[in-house]
Amino acid sequence: MLIPEEKIAEIIAASDILDVVSEAVILKKSGKNFFGLCPFHSEKSPSFSVNPDKQIFHCFGCSAGGNVLSFVMKYHGISFPEAARMLARKYNIVIDTREMNPQQRKALHVRESLFRLNKRVMQVYTNFLNDPLNGRLARQYLERRGTSKQIIEQFGLGYAPDAWDAVVNFLKEEKVTKGVALGSGLVLEKKQKNGFYDRFRSRLMFPIFDINMQVAGFGGRVMDDGMPKYMNSPETIVYSKSRILYGLHAAKQACRRQGQVFIVEGYFDFLSLYQHGIENCVASLGTALTQEHVRVLKGYAATMILVFDSDDAGIKAAKRSIDVFVQEGIDTRILVLPDNNDPDSYVMAHGRDAFLGLADKAKTVMQFLLQLALDTHGNSVEGRIKILDEMKQHLAMVQDYAVRSIYIRLLSETLNIDEKAVLEKVKETFEKQANRQVRTPLIPNNEDLSSDILESDPREIQILSMMLHWPELIPVAVEKKVVPSFYSKTLQQLGCLIIDSGADRQNIVGAVMARVETDQDRKLIASMAMEDYTGVQDPVQTFVTLANRIIKIKDKTDRVIVSELTKVKEGCDVDVIKLLKLKQQQIQQLHNS
Numbered sequence: 001m002l003i004p005e006e007k008i009a010e011i012i013a014a015s016d017i018l019d020v021v022s023e024a025v026i027l028k029k030s031g032k033n034f035f036g037l038c039p040f041h042s043e044k045s046p047s048f049s050v051n052p053d054k055q056i057f058h059c060f061g062c063s064a065g066g067n068v069l070s071f072v073m074k075y076h077g078i079s080f081p082e083a084a085r086m087l088a089r090k091y092n093i094v095i096d097t098r099e100m101n102p103q104q105r106k107a108l109h110v111r112e113s114l115f116r117l118n119k120r121v122m123q124v125y126t127n128f129l130n131d132p133l134n135g136r137l138a139r140q141y142l143e144r145r146g147t148s149k150q151i152i153e154q155f156g157l158g159y160a161p162d163a164w165d166a167v168v169n170f171l172k173e174e175k176v177t178k179g180v181a182l183g184s185g186l187v188l189e190k191k192q193k194n195g196f197y198d199r200f201r202s203r204l205m206f207p208i209f210d211i212n213m214q215v216a217g218f219g220g221r222v223m224d225d226g227m228p229k230y231m232n233s234p235e236t237i238v239y240s241k242s243r244i245l246y247g248l249h250a251a252k253q254a255c256r257r258q259g260q261v262f263i264v265e266g267y268f269d270f271l272s273l274y275q276h277g278i279e280n281c282v283a284s285l286g287t288a289l290t291q292e293h294v295r296v297l298k299g300y301a302a303t304m305i306l307v308f309d310s311d312d313a314g315i316k317a318a319k320r321s322i323d324v325f326v327q328e329g330i331d332t333r334i335l336v337l338p339d340n341n342d343p344d345s346y347v348m349a350h351g352r353d354a355f356l357g358l359a360d361k362a363k364t365v366m367q368f369l370l371q372l373a374l375d376t377h378g379n380s381v382e383g384r385i386k387i388l389d390e391m392k393q394h395l396a397m398v399q400d401y402a403v404r405s406i407y408i409r410l411l412s413e414t415l416n417i418d419e420k421a422v423l424e425k426v427k428e429t430f431e432k433q434a435n436r437q438v439r440t441p442l443i444p445n446n447e448d449l450s451s452d453i454l455e456s457d458p459r460e461i462q463i464l465s466m467m468l469h470w471p472e473l474i475p476v477a478v479e480k481k482v483v484p485s486f487y488s489k490t491l492q493q494l495g496c497l498i499i500d501s502g503a504d505r506q507n508i509v510g511a512v513m514a515r516v517e518t519d520q521d522r523k524l525i526a527s528m529a530m531e532d533y534t535g536v537q538d539p540v541q542t543f544v545t546l547a548n549r550i551i552k553i554k555d556k557t558d559r560v561i562v563s564e565l566t567k568v569k570e571g572c573d574v575d576v577i578k579l580l581k582l583k584q585q586q587i588q589q590l591h592n593s
């Protein structure tokens with residue numbers, strides 16, 4: 001970590017965790033903390049909390065936690081120096097790249113080169129579109145589709161001409177290195193390895209922006225019947241398909257405002273809705289929606305409306321996507337457009353109000369699936385049994401008990417089958433699935449904790465937690481020498497850190513956070529700092545009692561070991577393994593008493 005400590009401290013001091021997390025999670029105030037749906041695990045009720053006073057976050061569900069830097073790292077899946085730079089940019093702090101080690105500098109350099117290159121190539125494509133000769137057909141095409149000048153400009157649309165070397169030549173002129181050129185996915189190497197050629201040719205080009213408005217990749221659409229109709233950049237260092245949603249950079253405010261987001265498939269679906277003032281919209285670009293997509297989106301809107309064409313492909317796509325939303329516990333609606341329309345053709349033909357009118361009547365996921373099953377299998381006895389078979393799979397994925405029982409009643413009423421029988425079927429499937437699939441754990445992942453913490457006395461964590469909550473207890477801890485009496489070496493080290501940071505009483509959590517080195521320790525500190533002590537009347541007395549207890553155990557353990565060791569020394573016939581086992585048992589008993 002070669003960004004100097006003072007620089008990191010400056011970045012942390014300038015950042016506001018509430019501000020940063022709010023960009024990704026919808027937060028509501030409750031007491032001193034803010035709560036929201038965790039972006040790191042699936043949940044229906046908020047257990048993800050942010051404490052602005054202490055500048056930390058902690059999830060009571062999956063035990064993710066840390067300071068503003070840990071959040072940025074985890075949320076964007078980037079390294080420590082990258083997170084530091086991201087925040088530095090946001091808060092106008094200058095970091096000298098000489099302050100990084102060669103490897104970090106290189107990784108950062110590659111990322112930034114790719115973003116820079118993409119931005120300039122976007123300009124190249126735009127120039128081709130505006131070129132009187134080269135871009136004529138593409139401009140006419142856009143005009144025919146009714147895409148407005150403003151939209152073309154705002155979303156940086158362009159044109160890749162019918163040539164094998166338009167971008168290749170540009171990269172040559174710009175002296176872009178081979179590594180960056182290939183890494184961008186914009187060009188491919190010839191089979192004979194004697195040069196490169198353009199990936200996108202004779203296509204309308206759509207730059208794909210990430211949430212920070214940087215160009216992460218491109219999509220290209222043919223303007224005739226050529227195949228493939230759509231082609232996107234491959235996955236690159238800066239373009240993660242399982243994360244990026246087209247248009248979110250421009251839609252996020254509207255999504256927050258409306259509390260809902262329309263999810264469509266294609267570029268033109270998105271652009272046409274946006275052009276008609278329906279700005280709370282993103283496009284999946286034909287890739288299957290992932291859990292990550294949904295987790296990103298739920299930071300902007302609680303309700304998600306999947307919009308599909310009414311053709312078979314559209315229905316199939318709807319069915320494929322639904323489970324991700326159901327598992328994440330999102331309030332999801334399905335809007336199937338009538339008469340083989342897609343969102344683009346529908347809103348162009350009927351306008352904004354008609355589209356929103358349909359959206360108001362969008363079905364819930366279960367209503368949609370049930371209707372679909374009824375249409376497929378019919379209402380005969382055999383048909384209804386098939387429907388029940390199909391629906392129980394979906395129902396078993398609903399995590400929320402109350403929601404599940406509502407659907408079970410709906411299903412039993414629709415099929416005219418006894419509710420108990422339906423429930424029985426769903427339960428069977430639910431149990432089977434529970435055995436088969438590994439679910440996101442709802443209890444803190446114990447594998448994360450080092451074994452010496454798991455075996456240690458819970459009072460040790462409580463001691464540290466109280467010191468973080470009431471820094472005035474730190475001198476008491478020092479005087480009693482309680483930390484050196486800890487069983488867990490990890491907690492001992494953290495205890496020493498807290499004591500060393502004790503001078504900064506106003507911002508003890510921040511000071512400790514800045515000094516811990518592993519993500520694991522940051523998580524621990526965050527969870528300890530989030531402990532709620534509202535009920536504690538006399539902290540000093542409570543603290544002293546806890547400390548005395550730990551010290552007593554330590555003394556006793558020491559005495560046991562000394563006496564056993566004396567036996568060994570005196571030549572008694574003591575099996576060392578047995579001795580260690582005995583010692584462990586005794587310690588365990590002490591801890592549990």
Ligand code: ZN
Binds near residue numbers: 040041
């Ligand atoms: Zn969580």
